[in-house]
Amino acid sequence: MSDSGAQYHVVVVGGGVAGLEIATTLGRRWRRQRPQNQAVPKVTLIDSDSAHVWKPMLHTIAAGTRDMAAQQVTYVTQAYDSGFIYQPGELCGLDRTKHEVLLAPLYAADGRLLIPERRLVYHKLILAVGSQANDFGTLGVGEHCWMIDSRRQADAFNHELRIHMLRSLTQDLPLDIAIIGGGATGVELAAELVQLVEASAAYGAQGIAERITVTLIESGSRLLAAFPEDISSATRRRLEALGICVLTDTKVSAVTADGLAFGDGRKMRASLKIWAAGVKAPEFLAHLDGLETNRSNQLVVLPSLQTSRDPDIYAVGDCSSLTLPKTSRPLPPTAQVAHQQAQYLIRHLPRIIQHQEEPPPFAYRDFGALVSLSNYDAYGSLGKFGLFRGRTIRGHLAQLSHVMLYRSHQARLYGVWRGSLVWLVDCLNARLRAKIRLD
Known part of the structure; x- marks a missing residue:
């Protein structure tokens, strides 16, 4: 590595459910430790967009039944509040020998160059670039x-x-x-x-x-x-x-x-x-310095979430493919899987960096799935864990469960107190503002 004596650097590519939760939680944790220990790692989040919207909510933005500005989390603000670094840009290359990621140049809408091509050195790299329709x-x-x-x-x-x-x-x-x-x-x-x-x-x-x-x-x-x-x-x-x-x-x-x-x-x-x-990972992953991918461009990972050909590179969420023992199919590309994989790395990565543990294999718990038909109805399957495993729910209970998934995500990003305030503001806006986008 070209700068092995530098401050330990964790680079997260992709500001979706998994990537933003990892950068936020580790950034806050290490910022609290930094006054006592200057060698504490730093976290950089890379994303080509300027803000995050919870992916299961995108259909409401598309329909105009929710205000995008009220639901998005801007990366600059989140980085300031949580102690990580935000770098705007799109991953376009990787040099595993030098431990460097290559970011494409960033242009304005009129074609002017805003930020030239850059290289960032990493010690640990977490790829969380999500997926797209196939x-x-x-x-x-x-x-x-x-x-x-x-x-x-x-x-x-x-x-x-x-x-x-x-x-x-x-x-x-x-x-x-x-x-x-x-x-x-x-x-x-x-x-x-x-x-x-x-x-x-x-x-x-x-x-x-x-x-x-x-x-x-x-x-x-x-x-x-x-x-x-x-x-x-x-x-x-x-x-x-x-x-x-x-x-x-x-x-x-x-x-x-x-x-x-x-x-x-x-x-x-x-x-x-x-x-x-259909779902597939971004095309560029299939040409990322020899990392192993499947037919859907997903990076093949081990039970430790490390990529199969590089122990310093992790992949989580929709862009990764993990087949657990005693199963025949990879985990589904869902927000639930991405969240659980993010929590796994949040829990174990700090001790891995300090060489304090060999992490246990990732274990997935299927808590079921929910689908919401706007304000009309909702349905849910309770999955394979819990007292009512295997049961289905519908109506108000399913609607509330769907809402709580989103509010839990906000609480992890903002903290419980601020997340509760955001929920209150949303409730007030629902009564005071237009129910659809009219601008």
């Missing part, structure tokens, strides 16, 4: 579909959606919205769009409900394939009761400017197309 090579997806894998994408789609709604109202045009992918993102977005239409009508957009159709398309035999069948069936019935057209066993073979083509030769008109099917 188009499986389907013709036309990149050109004609919107995706909502990031804060910027969700905001851009909302901007386009409002343009289409305004045109529909003023020019008496139909607005056909197609969502490809019947997982949690597609299902929740579909319900959120119904909420948007109802609120728009209440604010004076007369006739908007008759002009807008929402179609949810799933290539498999049922929605929410990761959930129990009773939840899948109940979700479909609820969505159809809300006026959403649900198509299962329907594979999209191509996307065009004005619609979709299906594998059986049928075609469907659609003004707006959202691709929410």
Whole structure:
């Protein structure tokens, strides 16, 4: 390593659920120790965006039923409050021999160079760059579909959606919205769009409900394939009761400017197309200085969460692939897995750095999954742990459980006291401000 005598440096790439929790908690812990010990490690968080939004909430930003500014955590502020360093930039290369990460140059929207290419030296590197939708090579997806894998994408789609709604109202045009992918993102977005239409009508957009159709398309035999069948069936019935057209066993073979083509030769008109099917890690991971990846570009990791070919590099969350003993499939790319892996590194990494322990293997606890249909309903599976393991819940209890997942995430970032204040402010805003984005 080129600067082995320097202050120990932990670099976290990716400010999502796992990356931001790791940087926040370790930054606070080591900042408290720094006045007594100048050799305490420092933490740097790298992300190409300027703020974090909890990924399971992106569909509400996309629909405009939540205010993005009120829900985002700016990295500069979080770094100041928590004692880590924030570096804006995108990882574009890695030199494992020199223990250096290469950050691409950063440009303004008009093309001016803001920050030139940089290199950062690390002692431990944690890759938490998340995932994106997988188009499986389907013709036309990149050109004609919107995706909502990031804060910027969700905001851009909302901007386009409002343009289409305004045109529909003023020019008496139909607005056909197609969502490809019947997982949690597609299902929740579909319900959120119904909420948007109802609120728009209440604010004076007369006739908007008759002009807008929402179609949810799933290539498999049922929605929410990761959930129990009773939840899948109940979700479909609820969505159809809300006026959403649900198509299962329907594979999209191509996307065009004005619609979709299906594998059986049928075609469907659609003004707006959202691709929410499949998951893969970013493409650049497959070419990152020889690190091992799978077909979905995920980094293969050991039970210690170390990458299989470099013990100084860890991968967590959606960009990692870990198959636990006595299981045949890797852990799913969910916020629950990312959070548990983040907590594992928060607990063990400080002692690893001090050579005080060989960490135990990561153990995953499946606490189930939740899906929220906006304000209309919610469903949950309680997983394999706890008193009511294997049971399903719905209605207000499931809604509250879904809310608590988000509030727990905020408490880990802000602390319990500030997190509670943020929750209070959100509750007040829900009563005082418009229920949808109107700017």
